[in-house]
Amino acid sequence: MPRLDGVLETALYVADMERARVFFEGVMGLEPFTADYRFTAYDAGAGSVLLLFQQGETLETVTLPDNMGTIPPHDGNGRLHLAFAIAADELAPWERQLADHGIAIEGRTHWPRGGESLYFRDPDGHLLELATPGVWPNY
Secondary structure (H helix, E strand, O other): OOOOOOOOEEEEEEOOHHHHHHHHHHHOOOOEEEEOOOEEEEEOOOOOEEEEEEOOOOOOOEEEOOOOEEEOOOOOOOOOEEEEEOOHHHHHHHHHHHHHOOOOOOEEEEOOOOOEEEEEEOOOOOEEEEEOOOOOOOO
């Protein structure tokens, strides 16, 4: 069986790209790699990329310049979930960061392996999680 090296990209679909950028850059502290009217790509740490797509703007095949290829259509809707990995000693600073921005923590889990998770929402209602090591056997 060929081996997988990890999840490189994950995507969220947003109703208002500017509002989403304000949240992910201002609250989450992410830096964009690139952006245009229909998407923003962020460094999500550990070699992973968070892609934000404007809802409805990815329904057509995208042809890249200079014969680089094509990207097939995709889309998503509804409240999605993603977790960001954080160090255990970053949990309290993240709680303060969220509180300072008026972001409510909706849930907290203490996992049997010792990890902790905080759950909160982005402006589109996606469930975001901050998770410390000890959540999964491989993390």
